[in-house]
Amino acid sequence: MGRHRKIKPKSFSSPKGTHDILPQDQKYWERIRSVSKNVFSYYNFLRIDTPHFEETGLFVQAVGTQTDIVEKQMYSFQTEGGDDLTLRPEGTASVVRAYLQNGFVAEPHPVKFYYIGSFFRHESPQRLRFRELNQIGLEIIGDENAVVDAEIIHVFSVFLRELGIPEFYFHVNSVGCSDCRPQYRSQLLQYYRPKAKGLCRDCKRRLKQNPLRILDCKEEKCRIFKKNAPQLLDSLCEACKKHFTSLLEFLDEAGIPYILNPYLVRGLDYYTRTVFEIFTDSDWAGELESEKEKGAVLEKVPEKIEEAEKPIVEGEVIAEVKIEEKPKALKGIALGSGGRYDNLISLLGGRAEPAVGGALGMERLVALMKSLGLKVPGEPKQRVYFVQLGDMGKKKSFKIFEELRKNGIAVGESLGRDSVKSQLKLADKSGSDISLILGQKEAIDETIIIREMSSGIQEVIPQSKMIEILKKKLKK
RNA sequence: GAGACAUUGGUGUAACGGUUAGCACAGCAGUUUGUGGAACUGCUAGCAGGGGUUCGAUUCCCCUAUGUCUCCCCA
Numbered sequence: 342m343g344r345h346r347k348i349k350p351k352s353f354s355s356p357k358g359t360h361d362i363l364p365q366d367q368k369y370w371e372r373i374r375s376v377s378k379n380v381f382s383y384y385n386f387l388r389i390d391t392p393h394f395e396e397t398g399l400f401v402q403a404v405g406t407q408t409d410i411v412e413k414q415m416y417s418f419q420t421e422g423g424d425d426l427t428l429r430p431e432g433t434a435s436v437v438r439a440y441l442q443n444g445f446v447a448e449p450h451p452v453k454f455y456y457i458g459s460f461f462r463h464e465s466p467q468r469l470r471f472r473e474l475n476q477i478g479l480e481i482i483g484d485e486n487a488v489v490d491a492e493i494i495h496v497f498s499v500f501l502r503e504l505g506i507p508e509f510y511f512h513v514n515s516v517g518c519s520d521c522r523p524q525y526r527s528q529l530l531q532y533y534r535p536k537a538k539g540l541c542r543d544c545k546r547r548l549k550q551n552p553l554r555i556l557d558c559k560e561e562k563c564r565i566f567k568k569n570a571p572q573l574l575d576s577l578c579e580a581c582k583k584h585f586t587s588l589l590e591f592l593d594e595a596g597i598p599y600i601l602n603p604y605l606v607r608g609l610d611y612y613t614r615t616v617f618e619i620f621t622d623s624d625w626a627g628e629l630e631s632e633k634e635k636g637a638v639l640e641k642v643p644e645k646i647e648e649a650e651k652p653i654v655e656g657e658v659i660a661e662v663k664i665e666e667k668p669k670a671l672k673g674i675a676l677g678s679g680g681r682y683d684n685l686i687s688l689l690g691g692r693a694e695p696a697v698g699g700a701l702g703m704e705r706l707v708a709l710m711k712s713l714g715l716k717v718p719g720e721p722k723q724r725v726y727f728v729q730l731g732d733m734g735k736k737k738s739f740k741i742f743e744e745l746r747k748n749g750i751a752v753g754e755s756l757g758r759d760s761v762k763s764q765l766k767l768a769d770k771s772g773s774d775i776s777l778i779l780g781q782k783e784a785i786d787e788t789i790i791i792r793e794m795s796s797g798i799q800e801v802i803p804q805s806k807m808i809e810i811l812k813k814k815l816k817k
Numbered sequence: 818g819a820g821a822c823a824u825u826g827g828u829g830u831a832a833c834g835g836u837u838a839g840c841a842c843a844g845c846a847g848u849u850u851g852u853g854g855a856a857c858u859g860c861u862a863g864c865a866g867g868g869g870u871u872c873g874a875u876u877c878c879c880c881u882a883u884g885u886c887u888c889c890c891c892a
Binding site: 352354357408409410413414431460462464465466467468469470471474475476554607618619674675676677678700701702703704705706728730731760761762763764765766767768769770776778780781782790792794797799 | 818819845846851852853854865882883884885886887889890891892
């Protein structure tokens with residue numbers, strides 16, 4: 342008995358706010374990618390991938406210095422050469438940068454992009470809030486017409502339905518443009534300043550920094566004032582009002598259910614006019630119930646969206662999905678958001694061009710799909726298992742694999758094992774219908790044993806006939 | 818950045834100021850040597866990390882880390 346104590350090396354776990362996407366979840370991610378690719382490219386969005394880091398200045402200039410993202414959520418670092426870089430916290434700035442840098446200005450407009458990738462924000466993690474998050478986004482650059490705002494919303498809506506999400510709600514609002522928003526801001530300040538004492542602590546701070554956010558406050562004492570507060574929509578300039586009305590008309594016409602939420606404001610500075618968010622739940626934070634009564638909200642009650650019928654691709658097997666998370670936990674969660682950013686392109690050194698875009702959070706989509714118990718196509722089920730025995734068996738196995746692979750027959754194996762017993766056990770566990778057994782004797786005779794797992798019946802067949810017989814048996 | 822709660826083998830859990838820290842599942846091996854699904858047996862593996870209080874801490878206290886929930890903000 343040694344008295345040496347094992348020295349345990351430090352063990353690691355993924356950094357705070359990051360997570361692994363495990364093999365059993367890959368099918369959901371794969372599904373999201375393939376559906377998005379289908380839908381987005383059908384609507385002529387072009388896939389673009391931008392670097393995971395950019396010059397820090399890009400985000401500062403685009404997102405705005407006053408925003409939380411820039412103030413405290415960016416992963417910034419300096420290279421040895423002295424460049425200031427930042428892991429991208431969002432997608433739009435990069436896409437616009439790429440648009441300007443690569444001469445898309447000369448392409449027929451509008452230019453439409455989509456992207457899928459991970460983004461980084463240094464925030465305190467909670468459920469479905471990560472420091473590295475995956476988003477899937479759309480951008481349309483170079484069109485001012487509200488129809489493209491509606492297009493973004495429509496395409497997201499098609500995508501979500503295609504994914505099989507039965508219920509989701511678009512909240513829409515307009516935050517005006519650089520002409521009318523400052524006016525509204527000062528109106529709001531005028532209204533709230535005398536009431537500052539009655540506001541909660543956070544709102545007193547908001548009054549100075551971001552008065553629009555006061556409307557978002559859930560504190561009862563702040564909500565009382567909201568009733569008589571000036572409405573953003575009332576103070577829109579004619580052009581913005583017209584633009585917004587136009588958007589709503591397009592949405593109506595397209596039959597896209599939406600909720601006009603006059604208190605929806607967005608965190609990023611670059612948004613103008615249209616802003617929207619997508620929720621899984623209609624009465625988000627209970628916000629709209631009271632508003633409906635006073636008639637401030639025009640609500641479109643979404644028709645029950647039929648669960649999209651998924652055409653099953655031939656040969657694909659729909660994997661069973663266990664419901665692992667409780668659906669109730671996903672109430673009122675934001676799946677995505679977006680808006681118009683008419684000033685951003687000139688802000689980043691291009692000529693003034695209108696644009697609109699939006700993004701969906703993939704982690705949230707996956708969680709939602711799981712909570713709904715949606716079935717997604719998984720890997721084709723393994724139906725054949727290869728059991729080898731002895732040196733001869735092992736040596737001949739690659740040749741057999743290749744023959745099977747060329748004929749499109751997926752096969753399971755555990756080449757490292759010696760005992761037939763444990764290999765058959767694994768064959769059983771993998772749910773294979775048929776086992777192929779190759780031992781010393783068979784290797785010499787150029788035969789192989791084919792065993793039906795359910796009955797246990799097996800026969801010795803010549804290897805030359807293996808494929809033919811296998812195919813026949815697999816048809817059953 | 819602020820607050821609340823949590824953390825026991827790979828997973829799910831039990832117990833307790835003094836125990837060989839229990840159980841189940843999974844994993845591995847075996848139950849006569851070339852045959853699975855059952856059963857049985859054995860093995861592997863844990864008190865998140867660091868301080869303190871104590872004769873003694875997995876248990877009590879503090880700090881840290883991570884997770885969950887509020888706030889903030891956001892996908």
